[in-house]
Amino acid sequence: MTTVIAFILMFGLLVFVHEFGHYYVAKKTGMLVREFAIGFGPKVFSTVKNETLYTVRLLPMGGYVRVAGDDPEIVDIKPGQHIGLTFNKAGEVNQIIVNNKSKHPDALVIEVEKIDLDHALTIEGYEINDEEKYSLRVNEKAFFIMDEKATQIAPYDRQFASKTVGQRALQLFAGPFMNFVLSVVLFCILANIQGVPVEEMRVGSVADNSPAQEAGFEPGDTVIEIDGQSISKWKEFQEIVRAKPNQTLDMIVVRGDEQIAVEVTPALIESPEEDIGQVGITQASEKSFVRSIGYSFEETYRWSTMILTNLGKLVTGQFSIDMLSGPVGIYDATDQVIKTGFMNFIMWTAALSVNLGIINLLPLPALDGGRLLFVGLEALRGKPVDPQKEGIVHFIGFALLMLLMIVVTWNDIQRLFL
Structure with missing residues (x-):
């Protein structure tokens, strides 16, 4: 039950922030926002305020902001009627x-x-x-x-199509942008609670029953040498350990006023991409509000580049579609993350927010990026693409996305239950 509640709250937050971006810019540019919905399917809750219907719907798998002019108007009155x-x-x-x-x-x-x-x-x-x-x-x-x-x-001046190219592009971009903002905020909160990782090679914590604990590592230790090679940065330590699983490493550790010789053998951690070594220590951290701001942007950028790299591998065939996860897979991963603590859950939510922002900016039909592409084409051509043709492209794109979602969800179920 804890995982169910956490998953719904997490997904609700990600969707709310995304749709609020679309909603806010639409309101500010004078568009008529007909509905702000969290979820799909039958209504669970609804209320009307300031021209907009606010709804919470049964299936917490997304949401939408319905702006006048996005779809054909609901009522069409003809002469003679x-x-x-x-x-x-x-x-x-x-x-x-x-x-x-x-x-x-x-x-x-x-x-x-x-x-x-x-x-x-x-x-x-x-x-x-x-x-x-x-x-x-x-x-x-x-x-x-x-x-x-x-x-x-919806008079024409309240419809999406009546606004300038810039206003429409901003309204479409605002949703993914808010996901990046949420990621920055969450990483900043995390950094202020846990502290910002320091650059020097200083041990923060030692995992129970790990190679580091068996070797005698203690929190606060500083590693200055590995196999005769001087090091001073955490990144240097990490690169050496990752590259040498199951190989004994001779380290010099500074503890207080003394230097101690330590032998440690990194455990082998297998992964689909490469096998790596791990000794079971975490990086030391310090609390600093100013540094937490920079750290939050760095982490958002780091996750963005990681996700874009994997998307590139998917396109080139280095990354199989079988490795993608849908709602079922994300739910299972969320369940695993929750077991490791609330701080990791915050990090997981921030990472998913970056992922949602990037995916929505891809130039695919039916996504924000696909609609931005048509707005860009209009800017280049000096006139809009035929709405009917654009609608067909988005419809086909949406159908293909739903098909992909079904395939990915089926793969998730197979991994979990078969």
């Missing part, structure tokens, strides 16, 4: 009743002759069974009423 109208105190139309007009006896029912809800915000038509013609002004925040559900109209 009968609609009901109600008015505000200024005499403007504030409700357009599409069906079930009998439930609104006070509404003015007209046959539409002309209607423009994008630019002029006007409706022209004739009252049923009457020759009187009406030319009516529509309030910019009027609502369609269909099946007794209200949906706010």
Whole structure:
């Protein structure tokens, strides 16, 4: 149960931060945000505030911000159609009743002759069974009423497509950007709790039953020499130990005012990429708020380059699709991480946030990066790509992503249960 709660909270945080980026820029640039959703599927909770429907949905596998103009508008009224109208105190139309007009006896029912809800915000038509013609002004925040559900109209200047190339690009980029911001914040919190790793080769802790413990290492020890080679940095120590599994190393350790000769044999740690040596010590750290800020950016950059390197290997065939993980695999990994402590869970969340940011920036259809690519093409061409063609590309891309998700999830299940 602990893992389930932790997984939902972690995924919820990652999705919320990502979607908040899209939401915030959309609001600031004047777009009408129809819905801010965490999760997919049936609604568990919903509320409306300041034009936006906020929902929490049953399946915590993602989320979305639905901006007016992203999809075809929900209601399309044609000339000749009968609609009901109600008015505000200024005499403007504030409700357009599409069906079930009998439930609104006070509404003015007209046959539409002309209607423009994008630019002029006007409706022209004739009252049923009457020759009187009406030319009516529509309030910019009027609502369609269909099946007794209200949906706010979206004048063109409130739609995604009406904004400049820069504003649209910023709105699309803001989601992944916020994932990088979250990673920096989490690494900064981690550094302020645990401390920032020092550069010099000083031991922070010694793992139980490890080669280092058997050799007599103690916290605070400083290694200055390995097999006659002088060292001063943790990175130097790490490179030598990793390269020599199952090989005895002669080290000189400084403890207090004395130097001690130590023999240690790194244990062999097998991995898909390469086998490495490990002695079971951690790097010493110190608490510094100023250094924690730099450390948080360094760690975010380090994880970013690691993820991009693995993506490059996936493209070149050095990395198999069987090694990818979906929600099931991430859940299992989260379960393993939680067992190692809350600090590692924070680090895991920060790493996943970087991963989510990078994946969403890939120039693939249906992802933020794919949509950014079309905005970039518009900037180069001086005119937008045909919305229908773009929609087809995104639809096909989304279908392929779902297929990939099914394959990856099946592989995760096989690894866990078969």
